Amino acid sequence: MISFITATLGVFSNLTSVGPAFAHSQLLASTPASGSEVTAPTELVLSFSEAIEPALSKAELTCAEGKISGLGQSRVDANGKTLRISLPPLPPGKCEVSWIAVSVDGHRTHGEFTFTDR
Amino acid sequence: MVTGPTESSPSRIASSMALVLGIVQGAVFAAQTAFVGFCLFAQAPLAETKTQTIQRLDRCAVGAGILAIVGLIPLFALRAQAMLDEPLAVICTADGPLIAGTRAGHAIEAAFGLSTFALAAQWWRRARLLAAVLGIVSIASRLATSHVVAEEASLPTIGANAIHVLLAALWFGSLPPLLVIGWEAGKDAELRFVETLARFSKFAFPSMLAILGTGFWLATDTVASWPRLFGTIYGLGLLVKLLCVVGVLAPAFILRRRLRKWGALGLSAGASPVNFLEVEFVFAAAVVLMAAAISQTIPAEHDVVIWPFPFRFAPIVALASQPNAAWLAAAGGATAVAAIALSRLAWRRSHSAQAVLMAAGALAAAVVIVIPAISVPAYPTTYVVPAVPYDAHVIVRGSIIYRENCAICHGKAGHADGPVAAGMKPAPADLTQPHTTYHTMGDMFWWVSRGYPGAAMPGFESALSIEDRWAVVSYVMALSLGYQARVIGPEIAPRQPWLHAIDFPVPAGRQSAAPFLAATMGKARLLAIISSCGDSAEAVRKTLAQGHAAFEENRLALAIIELASCAIADGQTFVVSALDSGDLTSEIATAWALYRRSFLNADDTDSAGLPEVTEFLIDRFGFVRARWRSDENPELVEIRDLLHAVRQLQAEPEINRRSAHDH
Numbered sequence: 001m002i003s004f005i006t007a008t009l010g011v012f013s014n015l016t017s018v019g020p021a022f023a024h025s026q027l028l029a030s031t032p033a034s035g036s037e038v039t040a041p042t043e044l045v046l047s048f049s050e051a052i053e054p055a056l057s058k059a060e061l062t063c064a065e066g067k068i069s070g071l072g073q074s075r076v077d078a079n080g081k082t083l084r085i086s087l088p089p090l091p092p093g094k095c096e097v098s099w100i101a102v103s104v105d106g107h108r109t110h111g112e113f114t115f116t117d118r
Numbered sequence: 119m120v121t122g123p124t125e126s127s128p129s130r131i132a133s134s135m136a137l138v139l140g141i142v143q144g145a146v147f148a149a150q151t152a153f154v155g156f157c158l159f160a161q162a163p164l165a166e167t168k169t170q171t172i173q174r175l176d177r178c179a180v181g182a183g184i185l186a187i188v189g190l191i192p193l194f195a196l197r198a199q200a201m202l203d204e205p206l207a208v209i210c211t212a213d214g215p216l217i218a219g220t221r222a223g224h225a226i227e228a229a230f231g232l233s234t235f236a237l238a239a240q241w242w243r244r245a246r247l248l249a250a251v252l253g254i255v256s257i258a259s260r261l262a263t264s265h266v267v268a269e270e271a272s273l274p275t276i277g278a279n280a281i282h283v284l285l286a287a288l289w290f291g292s293l294p295p296l297l298v299i300g301w302e303a304g305k306d307a308e309l310r311f312v313e314t315l316a317r318f319s320k321f322a323f324p325s326m327l328a329i330l331g332t333g334f335w336l337a338t339d340t341v342a343s344w345p346r347l348f349g350t351i352y353g354l355g356l357l358v359k360l361l362c363v364v365g366v367l368a369p370a371f372i373l374r375r376r377l378r379k380w381g382a383l384g385l386s387a388g389a390s391p392v393n394f395l396e397v398e399f400v401f402a403a404a405v406v407l408m409a410a411a412i413s414q415t416i417p418a419e420h421d422v423v424i425w426p427f428p429f430r431f432a433p434i435v436a437l438a439s440q441p442n443a444a445w446l447a448a449a450g451g452a453t454a455v456a457a458i459a460l461s462r463l464a465w466r467r468s469h470s471a472q473a474v475l476m477a478a479g480a481l482a483a484a485v486v487i488v489i490p491a492i493s494v495p496a497y498p499t500t501y502v503v504p505a506v507p508y509d510a511h512v513i514v515r516g517s518i519i520y521r522e523n524c525a526i527c528h529g530k531a532g533h534a535d536g537p538v539a540a541g542m543k544p545a546p547a548d549l550t551q552p553h554t555t556y557h558t559m560g561d562m563f564w565w566v567s568r569g570y571p572g573a574a575m576p577g578f579e580s581a582l583s584i585e586d587r588w589a590v591v592s593y594v595m596a597l598s599l600g601y602q603a604r605v606i607g608p609e610i611a612p613r614q615p616w617l618h619a620i621d622f623p624v625p626a627g628r629q630s631a632a633p634f635l636a637a638t639m640g641k642a643r644l645l646a647i648i649s650s651c652g653d654s655a656e657a658v659r660k661t662l663a664q665g666h667a668a669f670e671e672n673r674l675a676l677a678i679i680e681l682a683s684c685a686i687a688d689g690q691t692f693v694v695s696a697l698d699s700g701d702l703t704s705e706i707a708t709a710w711a712l713y714r715r716s717f718l719n720a721d722d723t724d725s726a727g728l729p730e731v732t733e734f735l736i737d738r739f740g741f742v743r744a745r746w747r748s749d750e751n752p753e754l755v756e757i758r759d760l761l762h763a764v765r766q767l768q769a770e771p772e773i774n775r776r777s778a779h780d781h
Binding site for chain 2: 026029033034035036037038049050051053055056079080081102103104105106107108109114
């Protein structure tokens with residue numbers, strides 16, 4: 001019932017929707033996952049809700065010893081939504097991932113999450 | 119404090135410039151559509167129109183075309199600024215070419231080029247039809263950067279979006295030329311204008327129906343649920359747009375009815391179709407601007423929901439948990455029925471406004487009575503998606519935090535029997551009872567953060583991090599679900615997935631570990647076996663040996679969590695995971711032990727622990743559907759029964775959405 005009423009309202013609210021409905025690429029999932037505890041991860045994988053611009057989307061990693069250098073070149077999968085970055089050996093402890101994603105519709109989002117390397 | 123799966127937000131410049139960007143985008147769209155409309159109406163004015171008016175339409179087309187092209191320049195600059203999050207002066211010099219190489223950049227460039235050709239065709243050659251077609255293609259070119267395309271939605275959805283946008287463009291673009299024709303017509307030619315409007319209505323009415331249908335499609339895709347409609351900026355923007363749409367439809371509806379009358383009887387004194395059109399245009403322009411502004415916000419389906427009301431509708435939960443709820447619901451229903459009957463009677467006696475007011479008042483009273491009966495308290499975080507995965511590590515971490523901070527009142531096993539619970543009024547909640555599952559994880563997060571209203575429970579917002587608060591909520595939910603999971607046994611309850619499986623890592627390569635359920639969601643069914651060494655391990659070994667080929671054929675993955683190295687999985691190449699003993703295995707077993715209880719082994723004192731072997735069958739959507747305990751079923755699952763269960767699950771569609779955490 002709820003979804004029906006939502007949909008009904010949605011009809012009217014979109015009745016004269018104009019222009020492409022632009023959006024923002026949101027981080028849906030990651031490996032390592034936010035808040036997870038992993039063992040020697042070799043790759044950072046960020047899955048977004050929308051296709052992203054490879055040249056403008058990136059991520060950085062900061063662990064206990066500071067910003068990690070030597071991250072691999074970021075690659076975007078064929079689906080356009082998954083960003084992959086190979087990781088060098090990480091020090092044990094908590095690491096923070098800072099990411100920036102620019103979706104193909106031109107919207108830029110950023111965010112952070114942490115994981116722990118055992 | 120409100121937080122979703124991860125912290126994510128639009129960039130600082132994108133946030134501050136979103137409104138400006140939306141306004142510019144809406145203005146460009148309005149100019150582009152008006153250009154198309156002026157060209158088409160100048161080419162085929164629908165009814166006999168003065169040459170002077172057609173010349174005016176041509177001039178207006180040129181003006182709209184220039185506005186569209188000029189508007190695309192700041193739109194490009196603002197888009198580049200939003201994408202790079204740099205001041206305008208920087209991106210114009212250094213990073214400009216980088217933006218030009220993106221899809222959004224290409225789309226604006228294409229729109230610029232096509233609009234320029236269209237303007238040239240109209241201005242120098244008066245090739246109105248060609249100009250209109252180029253104008254439409256210019257609008258369509260930007261569909262390449264639409265939400266549904268970026269999200270790689272299905273082809274029908276992408277098609278619905280294209281139809282929706284292009285028909286809306288044609289409809290909206292027709293209003294300015296109609297207004298010009300109406301203003302130019304003057305009093306002596308109003309009947310001809312009525313004729314023009316009547317002909318336009320033949321196009322507008324079916325177009326509106328198509329816009330409505332495709333809008334329905336797209337709205338359900340983008341908003342998806344009530345909470346997202348009311349709890350996100352995008353959803354609230356849609357509601358405001360809805361009000362504007364009502365403002366469009368009302369005069370359009372009245373005008374359409376009167377056109378028939380005027381067509382048959384002629385215009386009455388004081389009647390002015392242009393006035394209706396003016397009102398419709400004003401609201402339509404507001405809709406355009408609202409749509410453009412909304413397009414700069416995060417789509418509701420991806421945004422963090424901040425619920426704005428102190429209650430939420432949950433009739434089943436309210437009736438089950440609140441005293442007098444059934445009586446209130448009955449009283450409200452009776453009031454509503456009485457209101458309808460009385461107002462009907464009053465309407466029959468006199469068709470007056472009083473009868474309508476009486477009905478409205480009584481219905482309002484019924485609503486006021488019914489709402490408390492079918493709703494439960496809600497909080498800003500009620501529909502927030504947890505910031506941590508529902509996995510073994512998080513749940514074990516939550517159990518440690520629980521013991522340190524919560525067990526003193528709620529008790530070690532959640533029975534509200536902690537050391538200080540005896541003197542507390544109201545008593546702490548018994549977390550093992552079914553009421554726990556009446557609440558969302560977002561409700562619990564609010565209580566853990568801010569304390570429980572009217573009770574002694576304090577908030578832990580300053581003492582625990584966001585992740586730690588979510589971890590303790592995950593543990594409490596797993597604890598409570600474990601008690602409800604006593605009903606789970608060897609038989610599958612058809613079409614009733616409700617027990618969320620606890621995710622756990624499996625080795626992916628030699629070093630790293632990846633969450634298993636998240637990786638196999640929607641693909642394989644899983645038999646998770648938690649085992650210590652003992653006689654029962656022999657039964658597991660026997661099942662594995664018998665079922666090798668059948669498991670592969672039925673896409674049944676196995677995860678064996680061995681609490682000691684008894685080599686159950688030796689020689690079984692189809693085994694996905696045979697985890698070594700250690701902290702990881704211990705965490706998985708500890709978390710999954712919360713789901714061990716059965717009616718035969720309820721273990722209310724929380725002292726028995728896991729049997730030698732426990733097998734859990736998990737469907738491909740991440741729900742536990744069957745369980746075998748070695749102390750209750752010494753042979754554990756037989757291969758024939760297992761395959762029967764797997765085929766039964768195979769036939770089921772996705773019934774419950776795991777990601778919602780909507781216990």
